[in-house]
Amino acid sequence: MNATPIATARGIVNRFGAQEVHKNLSLDIQEGEILGVAGGSGSGKSVLLRTLTGLHTPVAGEVLLEGKAVATINGAERAALLGVLFQQGALFSSLTVAQNITLPIGLHKGLPPEECERIAAEKLELVGLPVEHGKKFPSELSGGMVKRAAFARALALDPRILFLDEPTSGLDPVSASGIDDLILQLNDELGITMVLITHDLSTIFTVCDRVAMLVDGNVVVDTVDNLLESKQPWIHEFLHGPRAEAAATARKATHNDRTRKAPHGNG
């Protein structure tokens, strides 16, 4: 029997004109897990992320975060509960990295500047960036560093759930693997629940406890081991294509190195 999920989506319907993107989709997210969200282009991954975070109101269905309807959670409460890392980092280019990190702290906590600076330094350290990088502007950082700075900002208010939109996209393999390690580290050390949209097979094979596969407007959620047995054509093609083989080999090495916590089932 599972513990109470930290987030639940029930009967979600999302429709744009005649196009039905989600047809009665339901999903439980367990506290402390790393859940991947995968699916073909246009399958509704980003719309699902926006729905789960309360940025998009579905045509039908509801999202509960810690048992509370997301629509009824106010801005400050929501900011403390969930962080979002958008695909391009979405940092303000006219602000320094430290100012970007402290922006949500100032907005939602009203802390004095020295305390904001202390928190910014702490978050930079947490994501593996030198504290001096706080003085730089986003344009002065590499792609991997921008992602880390965006992580630092998403972590500013110590959220319990982090939603990540393609955290490794556009990165070279070494930087991407550094981001995978950061996701594992934040999950292991701080217990943050992670929900990440990804096409990155390496991330799926080495990082995710479970994966939610969006297919035909619905979702199949399971561990990678179980999904590897799936006969559903898109899932089979995705996990058994030529690019999946190298990722699966890397996974075996990682699993030998690292004892992941027992994955949660989803019924």
Ligand SMILES: Nc1ncnc2c1ncn2[C@@H]1O[C@H](COP(=O)(O)OP(=O)(O)OP(=O)(O)O)[C@@H](O)[C@H]1O
């Ligand atoms: N605001 C909107 N208005 C109209 N259609 C939309 C809107 N948002 C999303 N859609 C449509 O919903 C479908 C799902 O979009 P979504 O961005 O969630 O796909 P995705 O799975 O994230 O795709 P990709 O992997 O290509 O980013 C797409 O066909 C998209 O055009």
